[in-house]
Amino acid sequence: MPENIFRYICAQLSVKFVSADSISGGDISQAFLLSTDQGRFFVKINDSRQALDMFRKEGEALKAMVSAGVKAPHVCLSGAFEDSAFLVMEYIAPGPKSxxxxxxxxxxxxxxxxxxxxxxxxxxxxxxxxxxxxxxxxxxxxxxxxxxxxxxxxxxxxxxxxxxxxxxxxxxxxxxxxxxxxxxxxxxxxxxxxxxxxxxxxxxxxxxxxxxxxxxxxxxxxxxxxxxxxxxxxxxxxxxxxxxxxxxxxxxxxxxxxxxxxxxxxxxxxxxxxxxxxxxxxx
CATH class of the missing domain: 3.90.1200.10 (Aminoglycoside phosphotransferase (APH), C-terminal lobe)
Incomplete structure (x- = not known):
């Protein structure tokens, strides 16, 4: 994935780009760990036609669950860059399912x-x-x-x-x-x-x-x-x-x-x- 999209996201978040690494995160979209000078973010990227709408609605759904009193990743940003849509969330460092x-x-x-x-x-x-x-x-x-x-x-x-x-x-x-x-x-x-x-x-x-x-x-x-x-x-x-x-x-x-x-x-x-x-x- 070209760095341009990650640098664009960082500019929108007012942070400085450090690196972006591909991680497992789903069957539909590509997932990345974005490292910046202000911490790490989880980023989904998809180039399908409906992805921008899909990510917007996913972000709204996560916010609705948080409003109902459950834990879900904080949604930072969703949008589009060139032909790709993206969703940016806080990165949750995984632990064991205990x-x-x-x-x-x-x-x-x-x-x-x-x-x-x-x-x-x-x-x-x-x-x-x-x-x-x-x-x-x-x-x-x-x-x-x-x-x-x-x-x-x-x-x-x-x-x-x-x-x-x-x-x-x-x-x-x-x-x-x-x-x-x-x-x-x-x-x-x-x-x-x-x-x-x-x-x-x-x-x-x-x-x-x-x-x-x-x-x-x-x-x-x-x-x-x-x-x-x-x-x-x-x-x-x-x-x-x-x-x-x-x-x-x-x-x-x-x-x-x-x-x-x-x-x-x-x-x-x-x-x-x-x-x-x-x-x-x-x-």
Whole structure:
């Protein structure tokens, strides 16, 4: 990556450039550790057309989580230089993922979920990975989950030639109503797999790469169980602050369906058997 973009970023931050080193940081964007005379920064760079919008919304989502009382990297700057978009955040020096960090993460997620909205949705569409995630406001969770989550991904999968099962939106909403009791709109991380939190040097737990909206808190918890990486300490700490609702285990796959559809549309047919099985079970 040419130095010019990093020197431009440093000028915007009123700091002096020292070095920029490539680091692991995600599948969608390139990640760099930017060293300056005023400290280190984490920088994401992407040259796709939607990257500027994607980074702006990621920055807003991180700020929303911090406002709700959880730890997330401080957003310093987002913008564009020539053909590339960038997002600059504070650099969190990583530490081991310990029992302490897992407990703090569980408590932090519960605090996030205690932040409620009046409806289900978000004030603008955002992204799940590189895919657009629609967030129109809805009064009921069933209508939101089918209309804004499952239906767009099912339609995309069908357009790509995947047979994903029966698709009748009204019937799916009616079925969805039978699987839920009262649901309050909780602020969600929205994409909570094990790679989307950082353990700091002293066991602090930081949430990163959010896809926020107000929804059923069980969605975040279902995602944590899809690919693993969360210990019993995490779930116990969460439950102490905000106990799970009765019947959660019966709804886990229902909420994992959204993420499996996203993976089907992003990564291909290896996810189709799971998608088809869950569609048959619930719809």
């Amino acid at each position: 029992r302490t960090s897992m407990e703090e993460l569980g408590q932090s997620l519960a605090r996030l979920h205690q932040h409620h909205g009046e409806q289900f949705g978000w004030n603008e569409d955002n992204y799940i990975g590189s895919l657009v995630q629609t967030n129109q406001w809805h009064d009921t969770w069933a209508t939101f989950y089918i209309t804004e989550r499952l239906w767009p991904q099912l339609s995309m999968a069908k357009a790509r030639g995947y047979h994903v099962g029966s698709m009748d939106k009204d019937q799916m909403i009616s079925k969805m109503l039978t699987y839920q009791d009262e649901v309050f709109p909780s602020l969600l991380h929205g994409d909570l797999w094990a790679g989307n939190y950082i353990s700091g040097s002293y066991g602090q737990a930081y949430l990163i790469d959010p896809a926020v909206y107000f929804g059923d808190r069980e969605v975040d918890l279902a995602m944590t169980k899809l690919f693993g990486g969360f210990s019993n300490d995490f779930y116990s700490a969460y439950d102490e602050v905000l106990p799970l609702k009765q019947g959660f285990n019966e709804r886990i796959e229902l909420y994992q369906l959204y993420y499996l559809l996203v993976h089907l549309n992003l990564f291909g047919s290896s996810y189709l058997p799971q998608v088809s099985s869950i569609m048959r079970r619930y719809f």
